[in-house]
Amino acid sequence: MNVRATEAEATHANAHSEVERVVASLVARARAAQRGFEVAGQDVLDAAADAAAWAIMEPARNRQLAELAVRDTGLGNADDKFRKNYRKTLGLLRDLRGQKTTGVIARHEATGIVEIARAVGVVAAITPSTNPAATPINKIVNALKCGNAVIVAPSPKGYSSCALLIEFIHAQFARVGLAADLVQMLPAPISKAATSELMRQCDLVVATGSQANVRMAYASGTPAFGVGAGNVASIVTASADLHDAAHKIARSKTFDNATSCSSENSVVIEDAVYADMLAELTACGGVMLDAAQKAQLQGALWSNGKLSAHCTARSATAIARAAGLDDIAAREPAFLMVEETGFGADYPFSGEKLAPVLTVYRAENFDAAADIVRGIYGYMGAGHSVGLHSSDSGQAEQLGLTLPVARVIVNQAHCLATGGNFDNGLPFSLSMGCGTWGRNNFSSNLNFQQYLNITRVAYPIEEHVPELDDVLGDFFVRYGK
Incomplete structure (x- = not known):
């Protein structure tokens, strides 16, 4: 009998x-808390959503x-996080204003159909370190608007921000008489x-962040919305306003x-x-x-095939310095650029970088540019x-008809537009569904509708049975019976 193994198993079981x-x-x-909240009426649900939103939007907080x-x-x-926290939450409130959710x-x-909005229950909100306040508040406000309770699973690095955010929310709840739970x-x-246990015990999982967390959400046995990997490419055509596009x-x-995840990783x-266009980007x-500098940068950005934490979401100057490119760092670049011709594991710059590093491809024409993007994706x-x-x-x-994408963002700053902006009609969100192309079960921007059940009451109506030719007449004319 292996006593140490048995003790280890017991320790694991106890943990x-x-x-x-x-x-x-x-x-x-x-x-x-949720049982009484979900039947409290639209005014209470709206007050809860507004209280949570104001918890992050007030400038000092x-x-x-x-x-x-x-x-x-x-x-x-x-x-930028200050701006993101405010604008994304303001836009979400705009989207939710006047929406009936109960x-x-x-x-x-x-x-003869009547639709009744019902809460989903307790939501597990899985959130990333990249947006440790903006992503949780988006999920919390949406969930509350629909009569749900929320339990957030932050990233370890994002724990302190999330804890402070929830402290602020509870203070606002106290003002309007809502339960902190x-x-x-x-x-x-x-x-x-x-995190895995929370996914298992809750009624709905909404997961944003690493693909490991998203896969865990889908495998949890609980209904889940998770988002695919980002790696956005933008095409610049000969008819573009190059100055505007570069800026x-x-x-x-x-x-x-x-x-x-909506920042451009490549431009074609x-x-x-x-x-x-390169001249315009340089001017920006x-x-x-x-080639030699590119190789040095590659060594700094990736370690054993994985993105280096030392370069993720750092300034271009800091990244250049980490790569040993002191002459480049001395120029205090806004972003770094590298030319590339291929895509795949042998061409790491064709993947997502989560850093101010832009991969540049050259295409013969628009169709060739679309093919390059297809290869990247x-x-x-x-x-x-x-x-x-x-x-x-x-x-x-044409891109919308042929590329494996859920959104085509036209003549806009991509990372500001994809999750909704005040100059386009997409819902404000920090979680973008990628459809079956990205192994997701939805292709819209995650919004309040994903936090609702809909019950439908069906009343009898006057029967109308169509004739066979009403439904198959065109088929018979083209192909015969």
């Missing part, structure tokens, strides 16, 4: 039992959260075991040090405007590396989005 007990206690408290996030995760920059929400007289989080230290790409590439430029602060990023800078709207629809 699992303790995790299960802690999570069960959180879920029980959430269920108790927002600044605290933004600075704490950068201090403890080392990712991004505080000013009780009867629609009556369809012609079909409607919004909770896993206790420290955050572990994979606790938007630069703004998107550098925002929050490219923490967003038509040959006819290649040199001019981009620095093109030569065959390696990584299928289903997410593609950017297009062009004056030909037909090209945008």
